[in-house]
Amino acid sequence: xxxxxxxxxxxYAGGLMTLLGAAVTLDSTTYTLGTLTHMGPGMxxxxxxxxxxxxxxxxxxxxxxxxxxxxxxxxxxxxxxxAWGCILAGPIAFIILGEFxxxxxxxxxxxxxxxxxxxxxxxxxxxxxxxxxxxFGVLLFSYVLKIPFPLFQLGH
Amino acid sequence: xxxxxxxxxxxxFGVALEPHNVMWCFIxxxxxxxxxxxxxxxxxxxxxxxxxxxxGIKPVGAILMLAGVFYGSQYGGAIxxxxxxxxxxxxxxxxxxxxxxxxxxxxxxxxLGICVISSFVGASWxxxxxxxxxxxxxxxxxxxxxxxxxxxxLLGLLAGSTLARGSPLKGVAMTVCGLLIxxxxxxxxxxxxxxxxxxxNLFDGVEIVALAxxxxxxxxxxxxxxxxxxxxxxxxxxxxxxxxxxxxxxRRAVPAMFxxxxxxxxxxxxxxxxxxxxxxxxxxxxxxxxxxxxxxxTGMIEGVACPEASTHSSVQGDFIPTMSLGIPGxxxxxxxxxxxxxxxxxxxxxxxxxxxxxxxxLIASFWxxxxxxxxxxxxxxxxxxxxxxxxxxxxxxxxxxxVAIGVYSTNNDMFEVGEVVLIxxxxxxxxxxxFHPAPILLGFVLxxxxxxxxxxxxxxxxxxxxxxxxxxxxxxxxxxxxLLIVMQIYVRLRSPKxxxxxxxxxxxxxxxxxxxxx
Numbered sequence: 001x002x003x004x005x006x007x008x009x010x011x012y013a014g015g016l017m018t019l020l021g022a023a024v025t026l027d028s029t030t031y032t033l034g035t036l037t038h039m040g041p042g043m044x045x046x047x048x049x050x051x052x053x054x055x056x057x058x059x060x061x062x063x064x065x066x067x068x069x070x071x072x073x074x075x076x077x078x079x080x081x082x083a084w085g086c087i088l089a090g091p092i093a094f095i096i097l098g099e100f101x102x103x104x105x106x107x108x109x110x111x112x113x114x115x116x117x118x119x120x121x122x123x124x125x126x127x128x129x130x131x132x133x134x135x136f137g138v139l140l141f142s143y144v145l146k147i148p149f150p151l152f153q154l155g156h
Numbered sequence: 157x158x159x160x161x162x163x164x165x166x167x168x169f170g171v172a173l174e175p176h177n178v179m180w181c182f183i184x185x186x187x188x189x190x191x192x193x194x195x196x197x198x199x200x201x202x203x204x205x206x207x208x209x210x211x212g213i214k215p216v217g218a219i220l221m222l223a224g225v226f227y228g229s230q231y232g233g234a235i236x237x238x239x240x241x242x243x244x245x246x247x248x249x250x251x252x253x254x255x256x257x258x259x260x261x262x263x264x265x266x267x268l269g270i271c272v273i274s275s276f277v278g279a280s281w282x283x284x285x286x287x288x289x290x291x292x293x294x295x296x297x298x299x300x301x302x303x304x305x306x307x308x309x310l311l312g313l314l315a316g317s318t319l320a321r322g323s324p325l326k327g328v329a330m331t332v333c334g335l336l337i338x339x340x341x342x343x344x345x346x347x348x349x350x351x352x353x354x355x356x357n358l359f360d361g362v363e364i365v366a367l368a369x370x371x372x373x374x375x376x377x378x379x380x381x382x383x384x385x386x387x388x389x390x391x392x393x394x395x396x397x398x399x400x401x402x403x404x405x406x407r408r409a410v411p412a413m414f415x416x417x418x419x420x421x422x423x424x425x426x427x428x429x430x431x432x433x434x435x436x437x438x439x440x441x442x443x444x445x446x447x448x449x450x451x452x453x454t455g456m457i458e459g460v461a462c463p464e465a466s467t468h469s470s471v472q473g474d475f476i477p478t479m480s481l482g483i484p485g486x487x488x489x490x491x492x493x494x495x496x497x498x499x500x501x502x503x504x505x506x507x508x509x510x511x512x513x514x515x516x517x518l519i520a521s522f523w524x525x526x527x528x529x530x531x532x533x534x535x536x537x538x539x540x541x542x543x544x545x546x547x548x549x550x551x552x553x554x555x556x557x558x559v560a561i562g563v564y565s566t567n568n569d570m571f572e573v574g575e576v577v578l579i580x581x582x583x584x585x586x587x588x589x590x591f592h593p594a595p596i597l598l599g600f601v602l603x604x605x606x607x608x609x610x611x612x613x614x615x616x617x618x619x620x621x622x623x624x625x626x627x628x629x630x631x632x633x634x635x636x637x638x639l640l641i642v643m644q645i646y647v648r649l650r651s652p653k654x655x656x657x658x659x660x661x662x663x664x665x666x667x668x669x670x671x672x673x674x
Contacts, residue, residue, distance in 0.1 A: 036619035041343035115553035
């Protein structure tokens with residue numbers, strides 16, 4: 001039975017919620033609980049943690065009682081690891097380049113890197129797109145909305 | 157009552173028609189419509205992306221603009237659904253059923269025209285309802301003590317999470333997650349930092365913009381990248397003159413429109429049943445009372461008019477609890493409420509008396525905005541149709557920039573950008589596990605007030621947990637909560653794996669569409 005259970009998506013969904021709930025429950029006991037009349041900072045999180053643990057277990061329980069369907073894969077049929085990485089790398093590049101080199105380069109990287117994630121993307125096409133967004137984005141945010149962010153700088 | 161409502165409304169029009177407010181409303185509707193048309197951009201993503209742009213505006217202008225963005229993007233989504241069969245927003249899944257076949261027959265323009273009229277009719281009715289119901293609701297709500305507020309919030313949270321899409325249990329889990337994320341930061345009473353992992357940037361709590369952009373921006377992009385097939389634009393050649401429905405089409409659409417409006421406004425009164433359920437129910441009703449039910453799905457104009465009218469009337473109705481009680485019905489309303497809080501305005505029943513300019517200005521601006529929407533869409537349909545052809549591969553990288561700069565501008569701090577990446581990753585994991593992250597936002601927005609009122613209720617009742625059932629009004633809310641849970645269990649035991657929305661519309665091909673919507 002356990003063999004079919006580990007194939008189910010809800011097994012992981014329920015498991016994740018149970019773990020999260022348990023972690024919150026444990027962590028909230030490190031804050032002052034107080035009494036019901038004078039609730040401390042830990043009481044409400046403790047109640048939520050317990051609720052989440054129970055709900056997580058119920059999801060797990062439902063996973064056990066429902067028959068295995070043929071659509072249980074967690075990852076999509078064609079996992080897009082590269083594209084996912086590109087999308088997440090965009091804002092990370094924005095942070096690093098923004099801290100050290102200013103808004104223009106940060107914006108360019110933040111558009112350029114995610115654009116590479118598309119299967120049909122070319123370096124040239126992505127660069128043109130990034131340049132265009134940089135131009136209009138800087139115009140909008142720096143000159144119209146006046147966000148305090150130097151356009152170019154070197155070092156922090 | 158009638159005359160005070162009219163005086164207040166007159167005052168509201170005074171606010172909404174101030175030139176700069178009209179301008180913000182126009183910008184909101186225009187940009188919202190423009191972004192909403194883009195395939196793959198639903199209203200949630202649109203509002204989250206445009207939310208940071210409103211920070212510099214005064215509260216009234218900001219809220220008017222955001223409301224404009226919302227119905228602009230919703231209408232834009234309707235264009236995308238009818239012409240491309242791509243519903244980016246769940247309520248539009250039903251509009252596709254008959255909207256796209258009409259497009260294939262070359263009557264897509266007429267469907268869009270009917271869509272404009274029905275959304276206007278639906279919205280107008282919803283606004284009227286709001287004018288008269290909201291003040292009554294406020295009068296009742298002002299008498300509520302912490303126990304009543306608490307039970308009402310519990311009902312709102314429960315309804316919002318169990319009646320939405322997907323498994324109700326997972327919805328509850330998401331709401332609890334949202335409440336927990338709302339706890340992050342300093343405790344209101346003692347100042348103890350909670351769940352901050354010792355990071356000082358988290359002492360003020362998680363930014364709502366980062367949460368929304370992570371869940372509805374980054375996570376959605378990760379889900380959709382390389383998944384959206386090339387859009388088929390061969391039917392999208394719609395011109396201004398095509399919008400006019402024939403006399404026959406108009407005659408058939410009008411009664412459907414009114415029925416949809418009524419259904420939508422009824423659905424808005426039941427907490428948690430948002431526009432999605434309203435549109436499904438109205439389509440099913442229309443099919444049932446039609447003389448030719450078998451023709452639905454092949455391009456019946458009623459099948460476009462009815463759900464669109466009910467969606468818009470229920471959306472306007474959803475503003476009633478949001479603005480008068482401070483309890484949002486779905487994630488969109490939670491975002492708008494979050495925007496109010498960013499502006500330093502405390503939502504709740506006192507809002508109407510403390511900020512009448514916001515409340516009545518917003519109501520009046522709904523009309524102004526809906527007229528702008530009609531005026532904008534009729535002549536500019538050609539432009540919108542062109543926007544449909546923008547491929548996703550150019551869209552999401554550009555949106556990534558707006559995500560990054562948007563969260564940066566909340567505090568002018570890079571920390572929030574890191575936050576949005578982590579939330580996006582977490583959101584995508586949730587999506588992979590079949591969770592719908594929308595209730596997270598609901599819990600997040602309501603969380604701090606829920607805890608505050610809960611603590612206060614406990615303090616007043618001296619730690620008596622049964623205070624919630626001892627007060628009669630509060631007991632009614634708790635009773636409704638129990639009823640809701642029992643109903644969910646009953647539905648689940650009778651027909652496992654079926655959702656209330658799916659039961660409302662038996663048929664084989666709607667499943668495909670509703671899946672496409674997700």
